[in-house]
Amino acid sequence: MNRIWTLVIKESRDGYRNRWVVMVTLVMTLLALTLSLLGSTPTGTTSISPLAVTVVSLSSLSIFFIPLIALLLAYDSVVGEAERGTLTLLLTYPVSRTEVILGKFISHLFLLSIAIVIGYGIAGLTISFAGENGFADQEWESFLRLLLSSVLLGAVFLSIGYTISVTVKESTTAAAAAIGIWLLFVLLYDMGLLALLAAGSDGGINGELVKWLMLINPTDSYRMFNLTSSSDTALLSGMAGLSSEHRVSDISLILIMLFWIITPLVAAIAIFKRRQL
Template identity: 45%
Template sequence: MVSRILTIAQQELRIGIRNRWILLATLILAFFSLALALLGSAPAGTLGVDRLTITVASLASLSVYLVPLIALLLAFDAVCGEIERGTLLMTFSCPISRTEFLLGKTIGHTLVLTIALVAGYGLTAAVLLTMGTGSLSGLADFARLVATSVLLGICFLAIGYVLSSLTRQLGTAAAAAIAAWLLFVVLYDLALLGALVANPSGFFASHVFPYAILLNPADAFRLFNLAALGASDLVGGMSGVSETLPFDPTLAFISLLAFAAIVLTASAILIRRITP
């Protein structure tokens, strides 16, 4: 069982590393990470905060946009792409279960995502430490950012697998992936903001909004990281929200784990029902 899963994972790792879009996304991660690190010198001096910590606070917001996009680029053709290329029937004719197939895909794509994040963000951490503007506590914040970014990516890998299992054509899956990114990363927050503006002190603001944040992995990720940094003096927005929540921000991390588990289970159920 393990060897079959690792075989699929190795194949996806090779494909992902050769993917030009993933390479481009990694370069974008590195570029913006370095830019934010260099531009973060001013608030670091004013607040007396480690520049590495300032950079992590900025990258927590950047990751919300780029990590889900990278994950969906990896996952949108995981099933329908195999169907369109005619390789899914051949794969399932081998002694491998559909759950093993999904686990192999998930492990391989997670490794690709981890490599992209370590390469993209690790370069910035190395530069700051070399310049003497980073500390061990800031490095721990950076490691937490990378780890939770991988978890955020797994959530969107799972979404991509669900979409790929529901479609039979690559074009349709790609369009669905873009729509999912817009929904979770852009439109969801706009809807919450609109509801808050319409009724800033009513039932929605006090009883619905805090828990609505937990339902979106992008918001849960940002909430957990900024709350862990105590970033209210560093950035606005979600950091201020974390101070007024009716629950511990650690629940946001738990919601990420739960979201990934639930959606991966849903994708496994859908893949079992596919007839290649």
């Protein structure tokens, strides 16, 4: 445990020193502020909480942005160290390969969480103070759900990133694979599902099947988790029409995301253990 802690501190210090945290936090804050300030303009003095609008806009932003930065953090972490020669050296020390991966995962998740909490937190606070509703009347629960699920979404793509990084031999290959994975989960998968729906629009397709096919993708689980988090967000995102039997429980959505965190992580450790140096 002590050794994992040593690894975590070193990785975090590295992330801090190369200004990665500062850059990402800054970009996240700016994007979140822009989106939420623009998004809150049309609500005027309706009964809808401005923070609910912010949650809807931010979750759309997160679906593109968080997987991307998580993959950027993770794709190079093992193969890059292998290329620089520090991996061989590290593994001659009394650390197991499992500890190496877990150390990276914990510190990267920590860095990512800082960026998410600060970036989205600033946006959330700004909106809630700027709005006419009272501070306490805001949709804070939805907002906390957004923060939590964004961290989970980041963890999913960190795990996938490590699996890529332990498998390939060169970091350029890892970069290409990371971009491919990002496109697949964020864009292509949903397009494929749309095509499937369009093809089966004459009623031949099972709605229940499509729903679960969609939720297998962790980014869609994330979307569903946030867009249905309150009546306001559901209304804003067009999810209000969803009949109750089509709703999926929060627990199932979280379990799907946890599955996507644990499985690639375990796979990454297993592949890393067999990797020849």
